[in-house]
Amino acid sequence: MDRYCRRAGALALAVTAATATGALAQDYVIGVAVANSGGLAPFSQPAYDGFKFCVDEMNASGGIAGKHPIRLEVRDTRSEISEAVKFAQEFVDIGVNFIVAPPDGDPTMAMGQITSPAQIPTMTFAGTAPILTSVGEYVFGSYPADNQQAAVLGAYAAELGYKTAFLLKSPDAAYTQFGPAYFGTVFEANGGQVVGEASFTMNQPDFSAIVTTIQALNPPPDVIMTSAWEPDFPAFIKALRGAGVTIPVMGADVLDTPTVRGLGEVVEGVVHTSGGYPDPGSAHAEFNARFEAATGKVADTNYVVNGCDILGMIDAAVQAAGTTDAAAVGQALAALPETEGIMSSYTFAGTDRMPMRSVVLARIEGGEKVIIRREMADPATMPAP
Amino acid sequence: MDLILQQMVNAVSLGGIYALLALGLAVVFSIVRLINFAHGEVMTVAGYGIWIALASAWPVAAAVALGLAVAILAAVSMERVAFRAMRGADVTTLLITSFAVSEIIKVLFQNGISARPVPVVLPAWMSGTLDLGPVRIGVIALISILTVALSLVLLSVFLRRTVMGLAMRAAAEDFPVVRLMGLRANHVIALAFAVSGILAGVAAVLWVAQRGSVDPLMGAAPVLKAFIATVLGGLGSLTGAVIGGFVVGAVEVCLQGFLPQSLLPYREAISLALIIAVLVWRPDGLWPAEQTSRS
Known part of the structure; x- marks a missing residue:
């Protein structure tokens, strides 16, 4: 009996010691x-x-x-x-x-x-x-949510003096469908007008027909906004600039990638939102x-x-x-x-x-991301989800 | 009117790329009865070849040459490594093999290079436009149309005026007889894959030039469209594949350009419904092969 007591005591001591040193801390x-x-x-x-x-x-x-x-x-x-x-x-x-x-x-x-x-x-x-x-x-x-980004980007577009906007959406994802819609809401609340929309399919092979539709708008829109990501955005911007259309383009945080910045001349001046900037x-x-x-x-x-x-x-x-x-x-x-x-x-x-987080406005210049400013969206101007 | 002309140019440009890819699928199918869904990955391989060459500061012409070379190599290697062992297998087995090859190559690129697209920057002059009467056409779109036309002419000459071209056409008609005539099956089939590789390589050059980036999934969407084009044109028919490619391109561009805004999200569904309607009307396709093979 004494032997069992000694063993139990030793075991209890070991467990206590182990716990004290954290060895049995719960993962x-x-x-x-x-x-x-x-x-x-x-x-x-x-x-x-x-x-x-x-x-x-x-x-x-x-x-x-x-x-x-x-x-x-x-x-x-x-x-x-x-x-x-x-x-x-x-x-x-x-x-x-x-x-x-x-x-x-x-x-x-x-x-x-x-x-x-x-x-x-x-x-x-x-x-x-x-x-x-x-x-x-x-x-x-x-x-930062799409409506936070849109609240900042839509107000900035109006601040730049843009009066009309064309939205490029895709119903394939909430991001690509509602991001431009939130932008349009904020843009119109700031005195702008959405004059046209087009819909694309993710991984769409060709954007030339959409570009031709934009070219046919008279007067042309002041700005184009899209939440398209790779590889759709590169395909769209290449087709747009390749057709000689120089209308400014704005996009969402998903454009904040080296791939987009590496596209050369065609993305020069593209403005997009971002979650941060490494000052x-x-x-x-x-x-x-x-x-x-x-x-x-x-x-x-x-x-x-x-x-x-x-x-x-x-x-x-x-x-x-x-x-x-x-x-x-x-x-x-x-x-x-x-x-x-x-x-x-x-x-x-x-x-x-x-979460409410600050939104960075950035512009692509010479293949680099250049910060315009950093600001927090005003909840009062954020479109409802 | 200008708008219609402009959209016609877009349709020819897109349809031409589909036609090249569809032709690549049809060349192989007509001989070995394989719908090679890894054909899109041949295009991807060529795209990465072009990217590597341009990133290494090679001239554009050399980058294009490298893209074509690796496309041929990829197509022939695919045949040697994956499909030769499956020769004579039923259609389903071949189909699954091609899907497996496709998936393996995609994952290799995603994990070996990058899941993210890589940018391909072409010289600035290629981003310009030309005004041809009422139509403004991009330099790349114009190059695409001319390249497709030249490729189809060269392929036609090859198939009609050379011994190997004749052998391939004969093999497409009746492969066992061609073998009885003493031609080596391995050579004819390898040549068919090489030709399909060249076509995929040319399509890749045009695709990358128009889209500006290469990614591991680059070939997936166009090869699906090319498959639809080959079925629409008539499985196994080379002429049908070209016709099917241009028809699919035209339907896509017209729907994108002229559908009302409210119907645009249904564009793909409407496009496929139209193609199904055509196939109900002509089950063997618009320009069926002499010996039609339907699954």
Whole structure:
């Protein structure tokens, strides 16, 4: 009997010692749905790179809230919504603490319909459609929403003296359909007029017919606005400029890529919104340098730094909740007051879980992104989702 | 009137690229009964070849030559590595093999180069326009139309005036008899893939020039349109493929240009409905092959 007592005592002592040194600290499990291939891969890969880089850094200093090592459950959706839905269910079954969804509103909403009822906070890597949070109270955005961007860009277009605008939309995604619509709403509220629209299909082979339609407008519009992304935007702008049309073009944050900037003369002067700009000496610039030094990859889009900011948001929410319980963290995240981020600060409190973040207005000049200004959208002028 | 003329130019420009791709599909199908859905990836390979050459400061002509060369190499390699082992297999097996080849190449590009499109910057003079009467045409669109016309003429001469061209046409008619005549099947089939590679390479040059970027999924959409064109023209018919390509291009441009705004989101559905209607009217296509093969 004494022998059993001694063994039990030794075991209890060992457990106590282990707990005291943190060896048995509970892992914080994050389910990550990435898109390593398919149409979302150009945005998902850099976002995941930034996220993973900061997860490794955070784990080196103890993990989430300094005490919960982060364990990632990573799944590749191949940009398929059906795959995203499958993984959402898997993450719920595993019992992850938090989920990061692909960088688009549509798969995020599809996942949120499963994860939100399970009270697992689910944040998109970079989806900006403000309607994405409407599927459940545990679904979150991370980037400035389309209506925030439109509020800034639409007002800027009017400020430049543009009176008429032509919108190029695609019904294939909430982003490409509603982004230009929000712009049109703000533009008209500022005295402008939308004089025409065209609709394209994602990966549309040819834009010459649309360009001819724009050429036929008399008088021509003062500005063209689109939320088309790659490879559609390069195809459109090439066709537009190739037909001799010099009407100014404005676009959304998705144009903030080296591919678009690398298109040469045809994109000269294109104005677009962005989530951030690495001012010299800023935390953003410092992050970019640290990331490149550690990974050998250039952080040439804001999706990289935003991936890191997502981890910061999770960390802030866990600290605010004082627990790793998924539902409590979700509620704490929804109530986060203005918090310092690397790309920009973010505020969830008082929003519908699309964080208020500053929007950068930028112009492409000589293949470089040149900042025009940085401003916060006025909620009073933001079109309703 | 000017608007209609302008849209006609657009239709010819787009239809020409579809015709080149459809012809590439038809050349292979007519001989080995394979609809090669990896044909679009041959185009992608050529696109990356052009990108690498231009990024290395090669002259445009040399970049185009490299694009064509890698397209031929890719098409012939595809035949040697993937399709030769499947020769004689049923249509479904061949189809699945071509999808597999297509997916493998896409993923290799996405993870080996970049999932993001890479920009291809051509000389500034290629972004200019020319005024031809009431029609303003872009230099690239004009080059596209002329290149398509030249390619079709050269292919026609090759098929009609050379021994290998004659062998390919004969193989398309009756392959077993061609083999009995002493021609080596491997050579004829490899040549068919090489020709399809050249056509995909030319299409890639025009595509990249018009769109300004190359991405791993670049060939997926056009090869689908080319497939529709080959079915519309008549599976296995080379003339039908060209006709089908121009018809699909014209339908797309006309719907995009003249549909009311409210119907534009249904453009693809209307386009396919029209093509189905044509196939109901002529089930073997607009210009069927002598020996029609329908699945």
